[in-house]
Amino acid sequence: MLEKKKKKKKKNKKKKRLGTPYxxxxxxxxxxxxxxxxxxxxxxVVDPPDEEDDMRxxxxxxNPAADFTRAYSVIGSPFSEMWKLVLPPSFVTMQALLVVASxxxxxxxxxxxxxxxxxxxxxxxxxxxxxxxxxxxxxxxRYFHNKYYxxxxxxxxxxxxxxxxxxxxxGNSIRQYSTTRYSDTQDSHDCCIAICKAIMGAIIMKNNQxxxxxxxxxxxxxxxETSVEAALDQMGRMGxxxxxxxxxxxxxxxxxxxxxxxxxxxxGVKNYVSPVLIDGLQTEILxxxxxxxxxxxxxxxxxxxxxxxxxxxxxKSHEKAKVMFNMMQTLNLDFDNIPNMEKLKQLFSK
Numbered sequence: 001m002l003e004k005k006k007k008k009k010k011k012n013k014k015k016k017r018l019g020t021p022y023x024x025x026x027x028x029x030x031x032x033x034x035x036x037x038x039x040x041x042x043x044x045v046v047d048p049p050d051e052e053d054d055m056r057x058x059x060x061x062x063n064p065a066a067d068f069t070r071a072y073s074v075i076g077s078p079f080s081e082m083w084k085l086v087l088p089p090s091f092v093t094m095q096a097l098l099v100v101a102s103x104x105x106x107x108x109x110x111x112x113x114x115x116x117x118x119x120x121x122x123x124x125x126x127x128x129x130x131x132x133x134x135x136x137x138x139x140x141x142r143y144f145h146n147k148y149y150x151x152x153x154x155x156x157x158x159x160x161x162x163x164x165x166x167x168x169x170x171g172n173s174i175r176q177y178s179t180t181r182y183s184d185t186q187d188s189h190d191c192c193i194a195i196c197k198a199i200m201g202a203i204i205m206k207n208n209q210x211x212x213x214x215x216x217x218x219x220x221x222x223x224x225e226t227s228v229e230a231a232l233d234q235m236g237r238m239g240x241x242x243x244x245x246x247x248x249x250x251x252x253x254x255x256x257x258x259x260x261x262x263x264x265x266x267x268g269v270k271n272y273v274s275p276v277l278i279d280g281l282q283t284e285i286l287x288x289x290x291x292x293x294x295x296x297x298x299x300x301x302x303x304x305x306x307x308x309x310x311x312x313x314x315x316k317s318h319e320k321a322k323v324m325f326n327m328m329q330t331l332n333l334d335f336d337n338i339p340n341m342e343k344l345k346q347l348f349s350k
Contacts, residue, residue: 020150026171033151033173035143075115088290090148096122097141100130104137147173152286160282165273169265174290177266182300184268189228191304192267195260196231197221198311199253200238207249208242229271232264236274243280252311255293258284259307262294 023029030037075095096119102110123130131137151173158164169177182188201220205212226234239257242250258281264272273281288294297303 020146020154022154023151024171025151025155025168025173031142032146033143035147038139038143075118088148088288089292090144090290092118092122093126094141094144094148095119096126097130097137097144099123101137101141104132104134148290155282155286160278162271162273162275162278165278165282165285166265168285169262172289175294177262177296179265179268181266181296181298182263182268182303188263188267188300189269191300192228192260192264192269193226193231195256195263195304195307195311196235198308199256199260200235202311203249203253203256204238204242207247228264228267228269232260232269232272233274235260236277240274240276240280243277254280254284255288256307256311257281258288258294262296263300263303263307266296267300 020032021029023032028034075098095115099110099115099119100123131140155168160168166179170179197220201217205217205220235257239253242253244250257277261273261277261281297306
């Protein structure tokens with residue numbers, strides 16, 4: 001019995017070593033997030049073929065074993081092709097790296113299903129950045145996984161407060177933010193206040209007319225100027241009851257709440273987020289920070305103009321959702337077996 005217990009303990013220890021070790025945001029750990037210090041052997045790099053040749057090269061089929069079928073059941077499925085419209089860019093890049101690894105390891109069916117069309121553009125774009133052989137290819141995949149998944153996922157088990165959120169924004173591995181990008185002036189604060197009002201009036205109140213009257217919207221727009229921290233807190237408390245509602249306007253709301261939060265953070269505002277929204281924004285940050293939408297201009301006025309205009313005219317995400325919904329109908333998917341599909345039907349049939 002003692003021998004069995006000892007063996008079990010050894011196995012458990014071994015399992016722990018296989019995962020990504022916990023790394024505090026902003027800390028560099030060898031083999032985890034120090035890719036900038038590693039020199040790859042890229043092998044024989046050639047110029048990419050034109051797109052037509054590339055498609056022909058990638059369109060292959062095979063007879064994969066059961067375990068390989070399970071491993072590729074998600075990334076090679078029609079769902080993967082559809083959802084790439086809204087998935088983070090890193091997802092398709094990881095798909096491409098796994099396809100290359102499967103090819104190098106001579107797995108049958110490495111280009112199965114929708115994978116050729118899904119990864120072809122990324123493969124052509126990255127052809128000079130992907131090592132041709134192991135172990136360098138495996139190291140590349142490990143670093144990429146740590147950067148976009150491993151280190152971020154560690155934070156999902158951490159209870160954030162204002163200090164933890166600030167630490168992550170400044171030291172995460174995907175996109176880092178500085179508290180001095182914009183000047184800590186009244187002009188910067190006014191830009192943040194205006195975005196807060198736009199979110200409250202044009203997104204939250206407009207889409208909840210049974211709750212908010214026109215008079216309340218008018219009062220919001222005409223209220224005396226307040227501090228940027230008070231405006232952020234007011235917006236957060238107004239948005240909280242709707243935060244997890246299944247609706248396209250809520251997607252917009254969460255996105256622009258994060259935008260103005262980051263604007264305030266980069267302006268040096270001390271209390272740049274309402275305390276009630278820290279939990280919700282933690283998930284939003286971990287899920288979406290890599291999107292290009294959260295790459296900010298160096299000038300506050302340019303940044304403000306861009307996002308203020310978008311709040312009143314942004315229909316792109318709703319249109320993308322409609323496209324996906326129509327694609328799912330075309331594929332004759334069983335909507336009744338997909339959670340909340342009735343709500344999605346109602347939402348995207350507007």
